[in-house]
Amino acid sequence: MKIVLWSVVLVAFVFTSEAQVIQWRGPNRDGKFPETGLLKEWPEAGPDLILETEGIGKGWSSPILADNMIYTTGMIDTLDYLTAMDLQGNVKWQVSYGRSWNQSFPDTRCTPVVDGDKIYVQSGTGRVACIQRETGKEVWAVNVDTKFHGEYHLWGNSETPLIVDDLVICSPGGHETSIIALNKFTGETAWETKSVGGPRAYASATIYEYRNFRYILAVTGTHLLAIKPEKGEVAWNYKYYNPDLWDREGLIWTNTPVFNDDEIFLTMGYDYFAVMLKMDSTGTSVSEKFIDHTLDNHHHGVILHDGHLYGSNWYDNRRGRWVCMVWDTGEIKYVDDWDTKGALVMADEMLYAYNERGNVGLVKPTPNGFEVVSQFRITKGAGPHWAHPFISDGKLLMRHGDVLLVFDIKGN
DSSP states (O other): OHHHHHHHHHHHHHHHHHHOEEOTTSTTSSSEEOOOSBOSSOOTTOSEEEEEEEOSOBBOOOOEEETTEEEEEEEETTEEEEEEEETTOOEEEEEEEEEOOOSSSOSBOOOOEEETTEEEEEOTTSEEEEEETTTOOEEEEEEHHHHTTOOOOTTOOOOOOEEETTEEEEOOOSSSOSOEEEETTTOOEEEEOOOOOOOBOSOOOEEEEETTEEEEEEEBSSEEEEEETTTTEEEEEEEOOOGGGOOSSOOOOOOOOEEETTEEEEOOOTTOOEEEEEEOTTSSOEEEEEEESSOOOOSSOOEEETTEEEEEOOSBTTBOOEEEEETTTOOEEEEEOSSSOEEEEEETTEEEEEETTSEEEEEEOOTTOOEEEEEEEOOSSOSOOOOOOEEETTEEEEEETTEEEEEEOBOO
C-alpha cells in the first residue's frame, strides 16, 4: 500500500511540475509570485548578488527561472535571441527566433514562456516560435503578423504569447482578425476571431476565471475582448481607446488587465483615464463601474492586494508617482514620490519595485503610504530600466539591457 501511495504522489508531482507554465509576471500574469520565506529586509548594499553576466542581448523582457535554468531574450544585431544558461552563467545554448522590431525602440520585449519541455517566444516582427527546452532546436514557427495581416503601431510587437490548454494565443490586430490561436504542438491555426479594428497593442493576454466563466482577456490597440478558448467565440468586447480623447502620437496600452470576481481594471498611462469594468451575470457584456484619472500606469503593471491596487502613474515620460487605490470604490489612498515610476511585482506579502532610475525597493503593501523598507541601485547595463523583476526559488532576477543579475533573497 505504501509503495502504491508513493507512486501516486510521485506521478502527481511529475504531472504538476510538467504542467506548470512559467511565465512573465508570475503563474497568473498578475505580478504575484508564490514564493515564501523571503527576506523582509535587505542589507544596506542590497541582497547578495549570486550572478552577474552579459551577452544576452538588449531588451526589456524579463528573465525567467525554471529548474535552475535561466531563459531570457535579447536583441543581438538585428535578431531576437533566446538564451538558456545555468545559475553559474554558463550558456547552454543561444538561438535566434526571428527579426527584431526595426524601427523606434527595437529592443526585445517578449518574455519566454516555459511549458513542459517547450519554450514559446514571439519576435518583434511577429514570428512565434516553439523551441525545445533541452536543445534550443526549433519545433515550429509561424509569423502571425504576416499570415494574419496584422497592423502595427509605433513600437511594433511587445507581446508575450499566452498558453491556454493546447493553444498559443497571439494578438496581431488589424482588419482581418484581432486575436488568433495556434496549436501549441504543431503551430497550425486553431481559430481566429473576427476583427474589432485597431492595431496591435503592447499588452499580453491573460486567463480570466469567475464562477462558470473562463475567458481569454486579450487586447488590440482599441478594444478589450473576452474570448471563449474552445472555439474563439467573442463573449463580449469593450472599446477602451477613443482617439477623440487622445492628443498624443503614441498609443501606450501595455498593461495586462487586472481582475477580481466580475470586475476588470484597465489602465494605460499618458493621462488617459483608467476604468473599472463590471461584467453582467450572463457573462455577455460589461459596463463602466467608475473612471479614474490618477492611476494611469505607463508600462509597469499594477498589483491587487487586500482590496487595494498598487502601482505607479504617469506624469511625463521621465516622471511618475506611486499610487494606492481602493479596488471597490476607486478612492485614492495615497500618491507618493519615490524617484519616479517603475515596475512592481509581489511575493511573500511584500512589493518589489524597480523604478526607471534603477532603484530596487522592498515595499510594505499598506494603504497608509509607499513605505520602502530597503533599497539598492542597479548600476550595470545600459538603456531604460523597463524590465519587470522575476522571483523564483528564493532568487530575484533582474535585467538591465544586456546585463543579467540574480540576487539571493531567501530568508534565514
